[in-house]
Amino acid sequence: MQEQIQQLEERASQRLHEVASLADLEEVRRALLGKKGELTALLRGMGGVAAGERPRMGQLVNDAKLRIEAMLEARGAELTRIARDAALAAEIIDVTLPARAVPFGRRHPLTQTSDDIVRIFSGLGYEVVEGPEVETLYYNFDALNIGPDHPARDEKDSLFISDNLVMRTETSAVQIHVMESRQPPVKIIAPGRVYRRDAVDRTHSAIFHQVEGLLVDQGVTFGDLKGTLTAFLQQLFEAIPGGSSLRTRFRPHYFPFTEPSAEFDISCIFCGGTGCSTCKGTGWIELGGCGMVHPGVLENVRYDSETYTGFAFGFGIERMAMIKFGIDNIRLFYDNDIRFSQQF
Ligand code: DAH
Secondary structure, three states, X not given: OHHHHHHHHHHHHHHHHHOOOHHHHHHHHHHHHOOXXXXXXXXXXXXHOOOOOHHHHHHHHHHHHHHHHHHHHHHHHHHHHHHHHHHHHHOXXXXXXXXXXXXXXXXXXXXXXXHHHHHHHHHOOOEEOXXXXXXXXXXXXXXXXXXXXXXXXXXXXXXXXXXXXXEOOOOOHHHHHHHHHOOOOEEEEEEEEEEOOXXXXXXXXXXXXXXXXXXXEOOOOHHHHHHHHHHHHHHHOOOOOOHHHOOEEEEEEEEOOEEEEEEEEEEOOOOOOOOOOOOOOOOEEEEEEEEEEOHHHHHHOOOOOOOOEEEEEEEEHHHHHHHHHOOOOHHHHHOOOHHHHOOO
Protein backbone atom coordinates (compact mmCIF):
# COMPACT_ATOMS: atom_id res chain seq x y z
CA MET A 1 0.00 0.00 0.00
CA GLN A 2 2.74 2.36 1.02
CA GLU A 3 4.47 1.63 -2.24
CA GLN A 4 1.29 2.30 -4.21
CA ILE A 5 0.96 5.67 -2.54
CA GLN A 6 4.50 6.56 -3.41
CA GLN A 7 4.07 5.47 -7.04
CA LEU A 8 0.90 7.47 -7.31
CA GLU A 9 2.66 10.56 -6.05
CA GLU A 10 5.47 10.10 -8.54
CA ARG A 11 3.03 9.64 -11.41
CA ALA A 12 1.14 12.72 -10.29
CA SER A 13 4.31 14.78 -10.24
CA GLN A 14 5.29 13.50 -13.68
CA ARG A 15 1.86 14.22 -15.22
CA LEU A 16 1.66 17.66 -13.71
CA HIS A 17 4.99 18.43 -15.20
CA GLU A 18 3.72 17.48 -18.65
CA VAL A 19 0.44 19.37 -18.38
CA ALA A 20 0.49 22.43 -20.66
CA SER A 21 -2.83 24.15 -20.08
CA LEU A 22 -5.22 24.91 -17.26
CA ALA A 23 -7.86 22.75 -18.94
CA ASP A 24 -5.49 19.77 -18.99
CA LEU A 25 -4.62 20.45 -15.37
CA GLU A 26 -8.26 20.19 -14.42
CA GLU A 27 -8.38 16.81 -16.15
CA VAL A 28 -5.42 15.58 -14.16
CA ARG A 29 -7.03 16.81 -10.95
CA ARG A 30 -10.12 14.79 -11.71
CA ALA A 31 -8.07 11.72 -12.63
CA LEU A 32 -6.29 11.87 -9.27
CA LEU A 33 -8.70 13.33 -6.75
CA GLY A 34 -12.09 12.98 -8.44
CA LYS A 35 -14.79 10.52 -7.37
CA LYS A 36 -13.35 7.92 -9.70
CA GLY A 37 -9.79 9.17 -9.22
CA GLU A 38 -6.78 7.09 -8.37
CA LEU A 39 -6.32 8.46 -4.87
CA THR A 40 -9.98 7.95 -4.11
CA ALA A 41 -9.55 4.35 -5.26
CA LEU A 42 -6.64 3.98 -2.84
CA LEU A 43 -8.74 5.23 0.05
CA ARG A 44 -11.44 2.76 -0.86
CA GLY A 45 -8.80 0.04 -0.73
CA MET A 46 -8.24 0.77 2.97
CA GLY A 47 -10.82 -1.86 3.74
CA GLY A 48 -8.27 -4.50 2.83
CA VAL A 49 -5.64 -3.13 5.21
CA ALA A 50 -5.14 -4.80 8.58
CA ALA A 51 -7.02 -2.91 11.30
CA GLY A 52 -3.81 -2.07 13.22
CA GLU A 53 -2.21 -0.61 10.11
CA ARG A 54 -5.19 1.52 9.12
CA PRO A 55 -4.46 4.74 11.08
CA ARG A 56 -0.89 4.89 9.76
CA MET A 57 -1.93 4.10 6.19
CA GLY A 58 -4.77 6.62 6.47
CA GLN A 59 -2.27 9.19 7.58
CA LEU A 60 0.02 8.34 4.64
CA VAL A 61 -2.78 8.63 2.08
CA ASN A 62 -3.91 11.93 3.58
CA ASP A 63 -0.39 13.35 3.55
CA ALA A 64 -0.03 12.26 -0.09
CA LYS A 65 -3.34 13.91 -0.92
CA LEU A 66 -2.21 17.17 0.66
CA ARG A 67 1.05 17.09 -1.27
CA ILE A 68 -0.72 16.32 -4.54
CA GLU A 69 -3.12 19.19 -3.89
CA ALA A 70 -0.21 21.49 -3.23
CA MET A 71 1.46 20.36 -6.48
CA LEU A 72 -1.78 20.94 -8.39
CA GLU A 73 -2.06 24.41 -6.95
CA ALA A 74 1.55 25.29 -7.69
CA ARG A 75 1.30 24.04 -11.27
CA GLY A 76 -1.99 25.90 -11.66
CA ALA A 77 -0.37 29.15 -10.54
CA GLU A 78 2.50 28.55 -12.91
CA LEU A 79 0.22 27.84 -15.88
CA THR A 80 -1.83 30.95 -15.08
CA ARG A 81 1.30 33.06 -15.10
CA ILE A 82 2.49 31.53 -18.39
CA ALA A 83 -0.91 32.17 -19.99
CA ARG A 84 -0.94 35.77 -18.77
CA ASP A 85 2.59 36.43 -20.04
CA ALA A 86 1.65 35.01 -23.44
CA ALA A 87 -1.46 37.22 -23.60
CA LEU A 88 0.54 40.28 -22.64
CA ALA A 89 3.19 39.51 -25.24
CA ALA A 90 0.50 39.09 -27.93
CA GLU A 91 -1.21 42.36 -27.00
CA ILE A 92 1.95 44.40 -26.78
CA ILE A 93 1.64 47.90 -28.22
CA ASP A 94 4.69 49.27 -29.95
CA VAL A 95 4.39 52.97 -29.25
CA THR A 96 7.31 53.69 -31.56
CA LEU A 97 5.38 52.50 -34.65
CA PRO A 98 4.45 55.37 -36.97
CA ALA A 99 0.71 56.20 -36.91
CA ARG A 100 -1.47 55.03 -39.75
CA ALA A 101 -1.92 57.86 -42.25
CA VAL A 102 -5.36 59.49 -42.10
CA PRO A 103 -6.47 60.43 -45.62
CA PHE A 104 -7.30 64.13 -45.85
CA GLY A 105 -9.74 65.54 -48.37
CA ARG A 106 -9.19 68.80 -50.21
CA ARG A 107 -11.49 71.57 -51.25
CA HIS A 108 -12.31 70.95 -54.90
CA PRO A 109 -10.57 73.44 -57.22
CA LEU A 110 -14.00 74.69 -58.36
CA THR A 111 -15.00 75.30 -54.74
CA GLN A 112 -11.71 77.08 -54.10
CA THR A 113 -12.21 79.29 -57.15
CA SER A 114 -15.82 80.00 -56.26
CA ASP A 115 -14.80 80.86 -52.68
CA ASP A 116 -12.10 83.21 -54.03
CA ILE A 117 -14.59 84.94 -56.31
CA VAL A 118 -17.06 85.38 -53.44
CA ARG A 119 -14.31 86.68 -51.14
CA ILE A 120 -13.13 89.27 -53.67
CA PHE A 121 -16.59 90.57 -54.51
CA SER A 122 -17.56 90.59 -50.83
CA GLY A 123 -14.55 92.85 -50.33
CA LEU A 124 -15.98 95.14 -53.00
CA GLY A 125 -19.29 95.30 -51.14
CA TYR A 126 -21.30 92.75 -53.14
CA GLU A 127 -23.91 90.55 -51.55
CA VAL A 128 -24.08 86.86 -52.54
CA VAL A 129 -27.52 85.61 -53.59
CA GLU A 130 -28.81 82.37 -55.05
CA GLY A 131 -31.65 81.64 -57.41
CA PRO A 132 -33.57 78.56 -58.56
CA GLU A 133 -32.01 76.15 -61.06
CA VAL A 134 -35.38 75.47 -62.66
CA GLU A 135 -36.85 78.63 -64.16
CA THR A 136 -39.99 79.62 -65.96
CA LEU A 137 -39.50 80.87 -69.49
CA TYR A 138 -40.23 84.35 -68.22
CA TYR A 139 -37.23 84.53 -65.89
CA ASN A 140 -34.83 82.60 -68.07
CA PHE A 141 -35.75 84.38 -71.31
CA ASP A 142 -38.51 87.00 -71.60
CA ALA A 143 -37.54 89.20 -68.66
CA LEU A 144 -33.96 89.19 -69.97
CA ASN A 145 -35.12 90.53 -73.33
CA ILE A 146 -34.72 87.13 -74.97
CA GLY A 147 -37.86 87.11 -77.09
CA PRO A 148 -39.64 83.99 -78.38
CA ASP A 149 -37.67 84.07 -81.64
CA HIS A 150 -34.25 84.49 -80.09
CA PRO A 151 -31.80 81.68 -80.96
CA ALA A 152 -30.94 81.21 -77.26
CA ARG A 153 -34.48 79.91 -76.81
CA ASP A 154 -33.90 77.17 -79.30
CA GLU A 155 -34.43 73.73 -77.81
CA LYS A 156 -31.01 72.82 -79.12
CA ASP A 157 -29.45 74.94 -76.39
CA SER A 158 -31.86 74.52 -73.51
CA LEU A 159 -33.08 71.64 -71.40
CA PHE A 160 -36.85 71.94 -71.05
CA ILE A 161 -38.72 70.38 -68.16
CA SER A 162 -42.13 71.29 -69.55
CA ASP A 163 -43.60 73.86 -71.94
CA ASN A 164 -43.00 76.61 -69.42
CA LEU A 165 -40.09 75.29 -67.35
CA VAL A 166 -36.45 75.11 -68.29
CA MET A 167 -33.19 74.30 -66.50
CA ARG A 168 -31.64 77.75 -66.28
CA THR A 169 -29.19 78.32 -69.10
CA GLU A 170 -27.45 81.24 -67.39
CA THR A 171 -27.31 82.74 -63.92
CA SER A 172 -28.50 86.04 -65.45
CA ALA A 173 -32.02 84.92 -64.50
CA VAL A 174 -31.18 85.64 -60.86
CA GLN A 175 -30.93 89.36 -61.75
CA ILE A 176 -34.65 89.45 -62.34
CA HIS A 177 -35.59 87.74 -59.06
CA VAL A 178 -33.37 90.14 -57.12
CA MET A 179 -34.59 93.30 -58.84
CA GLU A 180 -38.22 92.26 -58.46
CA SER A 181 -37.76 91.87 -54.71
CA ARG A 182 -35.97 95.12 -53.85
CA GLN A 183 -35.35 98.70 -54.89
CA PRO A 184 -31.98 100.11 -56.03
CA PRO A 185 -29.20 100.31 -55.07
CA VAL A 186 -28.61 96.66 -55.91
CA LYS A 187 -25.14 95.16 -55.70
CA ILE A 188 -25.08 91.36 -55.92
CA ILE A 189 -23.27 88.38 -57.32
CA ALA A 190 -25.06 85.10 -57.96
CA PRO A 191 -22.93 81.96 -58.30
CA GLY A 192 -24.58 78.75 -59.39
CA ARG A 193 -25.04 75.83 -61.72
CA VAL A 194 -26.31 76.25 -65.28
CA TYR A 195 -27.49 73.71 -67.84
CA ARG A 196 -27.14 73.51 -71.61
CA ARG A 197 -27.72 70.94 -74.28
CA ASP A 198 -24.06 71.04 -75.22
CA ALA A 199 -21.77 68.28 -76.39
CA VAL A 200 -19.03 67.65 -73.84
CA ASP A 201 -15.48 68.32 -74.95
CA ARG A 202 -12.24 69.53 -73.39
CA THR A 203 -13.66 72.97 -72.60
CA HIS A 204 -17.44 72.42 -72.57
CA SER A 205 -19.76 70.66 -70.18
CA ALA A 206 -23.56 70.40 -70.30
CA ILE A 207 -23.64 71.37 -66.61
CA PHE A 208 -21.24 74.00 -65.40
CA HIS A 209 -21.00 76.94 -63.02
CA GLN A 210 -21.36 80.66 -63.59
CA VAL A 211 -21.20 83.80 -61.55
CA GLU A 212 -23.54 86.63 -62.40
CA GLY A 213 -22.86 90.14 -61.19
CA LEU A 214 -25.30 93.06 -61.08
CA LEU A 215 -24.98 96.62 -59.88
CA VAL A 216 -27.85 99.10 -60.28
CA ASP A 217 -27.80 102.62 -58.88
CA GLN A 218 -27.90 106.22 -60.03
CA GLY A 219 -25.05 107.31 -62.26
CA VAL A 220 -23.46 103.90 -62.88
CA THR A 221 -21.20 103.98 -65.96
CA PHE A 222 -19.38 101.59 -68.26
CA GLY A 223 -16.19 102.94 -66.64
CA ASP A 224 -17.38 101.53 -63.30
CA LEU A 225 -17.91 98.18 -64.96
CA LYS A 226 -14.42 98.15 -66.47
CA GLY A 227 -12.79 99.21 -63.20
CA THR A 228 -14.71 96.62 -61.18
CA LEU A 229 -13.90 93.70 -63.48
CA THR A 230 -10.25 94.73 -63.81
CA ALA A 231 -9.81 94.98 -60.03
CA PHE A 232 -11.55 91.63 -59.58
CA LEU A 233 -9.50 89.80 -62.22
CA GLN A 234 -6.19 91.16 -60.93
CA GLN A 235 -7.04 89.90 -57.45
CA LEU A 236 -8.29 86.54 -58.66
CA PHE A 237 -5.10 85.81 -60.58
CA GLU A 238 -2.64 87.65 -58.33
CA ALA A 239 -1.07 84.37 -57.16
CA ILE A 240 -0.08 83.50 -60.72
CA PRO A 241 3.23 85.08 -61.86
CA GLY A 242 2.29 88.25 -63.73
CA GLY A 243 -1.31 87.92 -62.52
CA SER A 244 -1.52 91.16 -60.56
CA SER A 245 -0.30 93.19 -63.53
CA LEU A 246 -2.58 91.55 -66.09
CA ARG A 247 -4.43 93.85 -68.47
CA THR A 248 -8.10 93.64 -69.39
CA ARG A 249 -9.75 94.27 -72.72
CA PHE A 250 -13.42 94.89 -73.54
CA ARG A 251 -14.62 93.96 -77.02
CA PRO A 252 -18.01 95.10 -78.33
CA HIS A 253 -20.43 92.19 -78.41
CA TYR A 254 -24.15 91.48 -78.32
CA PHE A 255 -26.20 90.23 -75.38
CA PRO A 256 -29.97 90.70 -75.32
CA PHE A 257 -30.03 91.94 -71.70
CA THR A 258 -27.27 94.55 -71.92
CA GLU A 259 -26.74 97.59 -74.13
CA PRO A 260 -23.98 98.31 -74.91
CA SER A 261 -22.55 94.82 -74.40
CA ALA A 262 -18.99 93.54 -74.38
CA GLU A 263 -16.92 90.47 -73.92
CA PHE A 264 -14.00 90.86 -71.57
CA ASP A 265 -10.54 89.34 -71.98
CA ILE A 266 -7.36 89.29 -69.94
CA SER A 267 -3.87 89.54 -71.36
CA CYS A 268 -2.55 85.98 -71.55
CA ILE A 269 -0.89 85.17 -68.23
CA PHE A 270 0.96 82.25 -69.75
CA CYS A 271 2.93 84.20 -72.37
CA GLY A 272 2.48 87.74 -71.04
CA GLY A 273 0.61 88.70 -74.19
CA THR A 274 3.18 87.72 -76.81
CA GLY A 275 1.12 84.79 -78.06
CA CYS A 276 1.16 81.09 -77.13
CA SER A 277 -0.92 77.94 -77.61
CA THR A 278 -3.27 78.77 -74.71
CA CYS A 279 -4.24 82.15 -76.16
CA LYS A 280 -4.00 80.74 -79.69
CA GLY A 281 -1.39 83.32 -80.58
CA THR A 282 -3.67 86.28 -79.83
CA GLY A 283 -2.13 87.33 -76.52
CA TRP A 284 -5.60 87.50 -74.96
CA ILE A 285 -7.86 85.04 -73.12
CA GLU A 286 -11.63 85.46 -73.38
CA LEU A 287 -13.36 85.21 -70.01
CA GLY A 288 -16.97 86.37 -70.03
CA GLY A 289 -19.68 88.81 -71.02
CA CYS A 290 -20.82 92.11 -69.59
CA GLY A 291 -22.57 95.36 -70.36
CA MET A 292 -24.91 98.08 -69.17
CA VAL A 293 -28.25 96.63 -68.09
CA HIS A 294 -30.71 97.07 -70.96
CA PRO A 295 -33.35 99.70 -70.17
CA GLY A 296 -35.99 97.16 -71.21
CA VAL A 297 -34.80 94.79 -68.49
CA LEU A 298 -34.99 97.58 -65.90
CA GLU A 299 -38.53 98.38 -67.04
CA ASN A 300 -39.46 94.68 -66.83
CA VAL A 301 -38.80 94.85 -63.08
CA ARG A 302 -40.44 98.31 -62.83
CA TYR A 303 -37.25 100.23 -62.24
CA ASP A 304 -37.23 103.72 -63.71
CA SER A 305 -34.61 103.46 -66.46
CA GLU A 306 -34.39 107.27 -66.60
CA THR A 307 -33.25 107.41 -62.97
CA TYR A 308 -31.22 104.25 -62.70
CA THR A 309 -28.47 102.65 -64.70
CA GLY A 310 -26.59 99.49 -63.98
CA PHE A 311 -24.00 97.06 -65.20
CA ALA A 312 -24.05 93.29 -65.31
CA PHE A 313 -21.48 90.64 -66.04
CA GLY A 314 -21.31 86.87 -66.21
CA PHE A 315 -18.58 84.28 -66.54
CA GLY A 316 -17.90 80.59 -66.05
CA ILE A 317 -16.21 79.40 -62.86
CA GLU A 318 -14.69 76.39 -64.62
CA ARG A 319 -12.87 78.64 -67.05
CA MET A 320 -11.46 80.78 -64.24
CA ALA A 321 -10.33 77.66 -62.35
CA MET A 322 -8.70 76.17 -65.47
CA ILE A 323 -6.64 79.33 -65.94
CA LYS A 324 -5.86 79.73 -62.24
CA PHE A 325 -4.68 76.15 -61.78
CA GLY A 326 -3.48 75.33 -65.29
CA ILE A 327 -6.10 72.60 -65.86
CA ASP A 328 -6.54 71.72 -69.53
CA ASN A 329 -9.59 69.44 -69.49
CA ILE A 330 -12.94 70.44 -67.98
CA ARG A 331 -13.93 66.77 -67.49
CA LEU A 332 -11.34 66.46 -64.70
CA PHE A 333 -13.54 68.65 -62.48
CA TYR A 334 -16.35 66.09 -62.48
CA ASP A 335 -14.43 62.80 -62.25
CA ASN A 336 -14.36 62.87 -58.43
CA ASP A 337 -10.81 61.54 -58.45
CA ILE A 338 -9.10 62.52 -55.22
CA ARG A 339 -5.71 62.35 -56.97
CA PHE A 340 -6.92 65.31 -59.03
CA SER A 341 -8.24 67.52 -56.23
CA GLN A 342 -5.20 66.76 -54.05
CA GLN A 343 -3.01 68.64 -56.49
CA PHE A 344 -4.52 72.04 -55.71
N1 DAH B 1 -25.22 85.10 -69.40
C1 DAH B 1 -24.13 85.22 -70.34
C2 DAH B 1 -23.70 83.83 -70.80
O1 DAH B 1 -24.10 82.89 -70.25
C3 DAH B 1 -22.99 85.94 -69.71
C4 DAH B 1 -23.33 87.38 -69.52
C5 DAH B 1 -23.07 88.28 -70.50
C6 DAH B 1 -23.90 87.82 -68.34
C7 DAH B 1 -23.33 89.61 -70.35
C8 DAH B 1 -24.20 89.16 -68.17
C9 DAH B 1 -23.89 90.04 -69.20
O2 DAH B 1 -24.75 89.66 -67.08
O3 DAH B 1 -24.16 91.36 -69.00
O4 DAH B 1 -22.96 83.75 -71.74
